[in-house]
Amino acid sequence: MKLEHLSWDSNFFDIKVGRITLNCSENDIQALLEDAKNRNYQLVYVFTNKETELTSDVLNWWSGKLVDRKIIYKKDISSNIKEESLILSYSRAEINDELLHLAYLSGQFSRFRLDKKFPEGSFERMYKEWLKKSVSGELADKVFVAKEAGKIVGFVTLKINKNNGGNIGLIAVDKNVQGKGLGTQLINACENYLNNNFIKILRVPAQLENFQACRFYEKYGFKEDNITNIYHFWI
């Protein structure tokens, strides 16, 4: 277990950010946080597996907070081609307000939105960048959209990691048209695309607090792959 410097996060938030992945006892955390403080870290993420929750002693001492219980769902892809008649591939390189609104909705349970210690606007800046880099092809291989009356009302971004299968990044359906099957068709489009590319696994992350999304994935047939507790320590 060690303290790892996170360059991307540090540059993006303009503060020194590190991460500790806890895989042994909690006792070492105190020493590592002390060390982080001495080395001028301002924010440390602590990741633990689902069985390990930090005690109130360490949380109170360092004002640490559990900000995310992140679940990765996994599904094997069958060879059946599934219904996706309402879905189109998004082929433009620019984002628009409809997509941006949906990207923010996708991150409604994000720790970068829920943790109010980040400077105002950080979450929006991050999700805008994520969206831009997804449509430009840097962070996603495919973006699918659902349209109604010429308006984009749903979208999903998909990345293929050769060894690891397909991973969904962002997904959302506008509140006014939720529950009509568009979310299911967006995932169907991902499955069909992966199946056509001989990729047999699809993964998607969610927050356990996002009951609606979890129920949706479970109904679709996704199963738990792993769960990680994520804490933020502003030191």
Ligand SMILES: CC(C)(COP(=O)(O)OP(=O)(O)OC[C@H]1O[C@@H](n2cnc3c(N)ncnc32)[C@H](O)[C@@H]1OP(=O)(O)O)[C@@H](O)C(=O)NCCC(=O)NCCS
């Ligand atoms: C999750 C989401 C993409 C699902 O899209 P959707 O178009 O509403 O989903 P579907 O209509 O295909 O729903 C399929 C199933 O999901 C479940 N579901 C969908 N909306 C639900 C809701 N509001 N409450 C409970 N279950 C819901 C239902 O089991 C539904 O099946 P049913 O209609 O037979 O009951 C959409 O709700 C959404 O955009 N949520 C906000 C953004 C978000 O949280 N994204 C996930 C980030 S991890």
